[in-house]
């Protein structure tokens with residue numbers, strides 16, 4: 425009998441929040457007195473939580489926007505972007521915590537179900553807009569009633585909420601531990617008024633479509649590649665994976 429099913433497996437991925445600070449703070453921290461002569465600064469941060477999970481910054485956007493990137497009805501997820509000039513007032517980056525099948529189950533589609541559950545909660549708690557909270561309120565597990573000194577710079581509207589009602593406790597716990605640690609590396613990173621928004625759930629795919637040594641699936645002629653297939657995360661790694669697959673197709677069919 426013809427097998428119409430592609431072999432897929434679940435894979436670890438990472439979820440969390442996006443954090444916004446004034447770009448000026450990041451520049452001053454990274455460059456010191458030379459800040460005003462230099463282009464908008466970025467950063468990369470990593471931390472191993474006491475739980476053993478990795479927590480790290482991802483897709484840091486200097487002088488950019490937090491973007492509502494939802495793709496499903498009544499579900500909300502966010503991403504970030506900068507325009508070429510990187511001249512918006514805020515820096516933002518994803519701060520994400522690694523998770524795997526121990527957190528969401530062994531079925532190949534469990535990771536996607538978990539991702540969807542969080543995105544539906546984000547939509548609900550944000551009333552359709554980007555759920556946003558001051559860092560101090562996140563630490564105190566209380567919904568923000570007002571913004572502080574930092575204004576959201578978002579593509580899409582925001583709604584003040586308590587992100588603990590969206591993310592699992594173990595993620596919130598490790599985010600607090602990590603972001604307080606990042607505050608020792610970048611002054612102001614854990615400022616009470618820093619803004620966190622959710623849910624950052626599409627950092628990479630929760631599934632991988634299996635392929636053989638020629639990069640083809642169990643169904644002849646299908647060559648999955650890039651992020652959705654589980655082989656990349658971001659523009660460059662997706663493009664490189666596409667090139668690898670193109671080479672393999674050329675070798676298989678034309679040489």
Ligand SMILES: Cc1cc2nc3c(=O)[nH]c(=O)nc-3n(C[C@H](O)[C@H](O)[C@H](O)COP(=O)(O)OP(=O)(O)OC[C@H]3O[C@@H](n4cnc5c(N)ncnc54)[C@H](O)[C@@H]3O)c2cc1C
Nearest residue numbers: 483491493503504505649650651652656657658659660662
């Ligand atoms: C707001 C935002 C900002 C980002 N910023 C960055 C960044 O700064 N740096 C970075 O590295 N990454 C960034 N990313 C992530 C980056 O966009 C992805 O990692 C990358 O595009 C994945 O490439 P891909 O080719 O695997 O998939 P995609 O670029 O998603 O391409 C898949 C294509 O398949 C098409 N498609 C889907 N279904 C079908 C169908 N049934 N039939 C035909 N076509 C179909 C889609 O229309 C799409 O064109 C950002 C993402 C977002 C949303």
